[in-house]
Amino acid sequence: MKRGTLFVFATVMVDMLGVGLIAPVLPQLLLHLTGNNVARTASVFGVFGATFALMQFLCSPLLGVLSDRLGRKPVLVLSNLGLSLDYVLMAVSPTVGWLFAGRVIAGITSASMATASAYVADVTEPQERARSFGLLGVAFGLGFIAGPAIGGLLGGVSLRLPFWFAAALSLVNATYSFFLLPESLPRERRNAMVWRRANPFGSLQLLRSHPQLMGLASVSFLNTLAGVVLPSIYVLYVEERYGWNSRSIGFSLMLLGLCSGLTQAALVKPVVAVLGERKTMLLGLLCGATGMMIFGTANTSLLFVCGIPCIAAWGLAPAAAQSVLTGQVGASEQGQLQGALMSLSSIAALLGPEIFTSIYARSFHKTDQWNLPGIAWLLAGLILFSAALLMLRVTRTSPSTVERERLEGLNIVENP
Template sequence: AAHVYGLIGTLWALMQFVFSPLIGALSDRFGRRPVVLLSNFGLGLDYILMALAPNLAWLFVGRALSGITSASISTAHAYIADVTPAEGRAAKFGLLGVAFGLGFVLGPAIGGVLGTEDPRLPFWVAAGLSLANACYGFFVLPESLPPERRASFAWTRANPFGSLVLLRAHAHLLGMASILFLQNLAHVALPAAFVLYTAHRYGWDEGTTGITLAAVGICSMIVQGGLVRPAVRRFGERRALIAGLLAGAVGFAIYGLAPTAVLFWMGLPVMALWGLAAPALQSLMTRRVAATEQGRLQGANASLMGIGAMIGPTLFTKTFAFFIAGAAPFALPGAPFLLASSLLLAGAALALRHAR
């Protein structure tokens, strides 16, 4: 089961990597609204497919379609860049992070309750929510990208490798994209190793783990929803980015070295301050490209995140397995979190040079 779950997750990330630049380029050409609406409608149909799936192969097909349609997340970021002045984007990106965080906190809890009644019921509910979202957007969501600001479409740009040309074409943008990759790779340590680590080191059961993960999400939402705006206003995006990365590095170090659960929990508010980094970084990157390139930029960013989602689970679980095995030179079950901490430190070093 764990092997199948890993394959499904990798397939989803692969679809994100491949299709995010395409969807970003399409949104630059045809506008954000049709891309968002079609993606939500497609996601609803995908959940219906998974609810009706007669065998495991159809679940793989459904997850692939989910990865494709979920690539429109990049379009949501581009929409914010379209309608928000540069100085206010970090706060808006923070609010978008709150929305995603709320979904990550409530989604598994609701899905778990519904799944006890019928394992297919969560898919039906998700389908209904996605289709309702598409209908809401059809009647309410305005277009954010006027025709005069749209770009032509070219297949040479609408692919993961072509999107790298954009990142290399602007000063410091490739460096900031590297920061984005490092911090998203570090983030994979949480879903990949959190349950394994806390069960091994502290003997936590599912209930304790679930409560702690919910607390992580709530703390992160508080930071992204309430602290990003004042922090950026007072210190600027560059300093907020560096402070967030350093806080995340310290938080991961606390997680990896804490000998008791109490000390582990003390790391939660420190780790939450990492939430300053992503909105500040997104805002800095959007300043570097023209209005006609915001979709391509967000597509390229989503592709980099897809790479991290593909390699991260194996990287962190293998690291954990190695350092708890008898053949390891020394026992270090927190090694995945310490590795994530080092990735964020590397990101902070890059930010000192490239975050301008």
Template sequence: MPLLSRFAGRRAAIVFILVTAVLDIVAMGIVIPVLPKLIEEFAGSNARAGVINGAFVALWAGMQFVASPIIGSLSDRYGRRPVLLLSTAGLAADYVLMALAPDLWWLAVGRILAGVTSASFSTVYAYMADITAPEDRARAYGLIGAAFSAGFVAGPLLGGVLGEISPRAPFWAAGTLSALAFLYGWLVLPESLPRERRMAFAWSRANPFGALRLLARDRELTGLAGVTFLLHFAHHIFSAIYVLYAGQRYGLSAWEVGMLLSFAGGLDAVMQGLLVGRVTARWGDRRTMVIGLVGGAIGIACMGLANSGWLFVLALVPNALWGLAMPTLQALMTRRVSEREQGQLQGATMSVSSVAGIASPLFFGAVYALSVGEGAAIPFIGTAFLIAAAVLLGGAFLGAATTRRAVSIAPAD
């Protein structure tokens, strides 16, 4: 039975959080096709832009590493609604700053602010955990993933169109959409965490290293955190070099890359919104997670090996299977902690993905820089994608080994 039908009394809350998520992700997706190109204008070369863009993504992730557990703990203490509202307001201000940025240093400041405000994405998952039962969370997280993907369908497409007009126009559009998300949330988004279920704020849990201790208290939770790291490490290749790689190897313009990213977002929306519930009902969360990781690895490897633009596009189809892995991985993790710790868990999980987001773009940016141009130290331009595929495949093996035992429901408070 569809999730919205099973929770008719909470349907409005689910719709509200999904719409807010779509608006935020559309705003983020708008700038994807143009930000690397804007960096290239300031940097002066494609190879140098790959390194700088990787550094910017790492900077964004570093701020998420610091801010995510703090924001997760604050949402456990004060509720989810104020955190989400502050995030969308901050994103609106950040996009305006980047629209006006005169050089790389101002863009760097913009990425710092974006990392802090985007850290509240963990609160979106905590919100959904508040209003759904543990056995329904894979489907619920699939809906969030589908909402994010829908945003990435519209965002890059709109960004590609606006980028043809001006490299600054997408940032103004993103700021406007984030402002609309704030207004929408202010008017209609209800609070999901009752006062009696809130937890006192403590820096011992809110600092990044304290938050990570939560993931170390259980063997299965630790293993799943490792899978989270590997998954995000592999997929940050898209934010680090995908746009530059597509332009350099296949000659794709900002408009064409926007179309391609929209296509990828559409595939992911179908995978997470329509298929994850059906697949988990048949195979369970564990097998579905492994299938998604293996499929994603095959797709990324095909991107690195594709010798034509069409094959590069077709590789997005198997790669879309990774959309099965994310919601099931998160659902498995939520079953290992109590209901009062969901915000802390999401903050800790975001910190893990942020560590991957720091290391991965720097690594893939460097690999890409060494594999382009005459006399490249690495002779094959698709090497970074092959490495990412191997990392994702390693995550599949770790996930299968870690979750061999049956997953139990978290203990009561």
């Protein structure tokens, strides 16, 4: 792994560790500030989630364009400083309004994953990008798996302690990025600042301007939308259908995390080498669809667990897709591309919870012959299958830029 990739791997992992730290205690702190009003807490927590996604939707293209103009490093540093301020604000918050302001700041500055993806595209060769994006997914997963565990322990001491710890981590991350992270985008490869590109609608011009890019971005959107089903209903579903307790749920999520990490760390590179990026995307999407179908139809706990390896293998698709997407644009447009993709992901994050929780809430009719508790999972599987068909259609006309460059490097494609 190159030095720059290693640094950004660590940056993303620490960033996600901070996000995961507050996950177990934010609802509890909100409940405390609402005077233990459960109904109000649930309503406000939903508003928090929607606000965070909305700010990402609005601001990700701006930060992407800024990273193309100023470089990746300043955006990563400012992002972590903003998150540190967010955590401090929530740690001292005396009212719900303060917490809301913190979530707005977090949504604006949460550009680390998009900018990190642009960074990886800058410093890796096209044929190595799928593996590097897979490792970036591992960093994301490791931080998010470890964070809630540590946050739960610290929350047992004080509800506000995890916020202080997360603020310290983000500050350390910003300092580390400022002094040790090398800039990946040289000045001569930077793009001019064009404000019409720095909004969600302007960023779509980039997606429309390159062959296959809009289609592949749509595949990425569908992939993200289907993935929202996991945080939306997983815990409720296994509790209700299989009677799992907190320990069983924790172990199952840990197994899912470990299998997903193994897929992205160890399988992406060899699978892409054998199948190529297009077939790897197809395999990942079909594995994800199969896993969702198993989750939705499994009538026993054992059958449900059998779907976990399929869901883990789904991780092949995003890494290969990112590699193909970044191969469609130049170095000076990588930040704009990642900002546009993050905006689309934010739309999925806004729509997905309402779609899947509403369907799930209406799917349990214990006295009805049409009782279909797994229909939300089946819908997610259908979305992934549709994404696979769309991917086949938009990539059938020509090989990706990455594949073409690889073949030219091997002298397989003749020069005209």
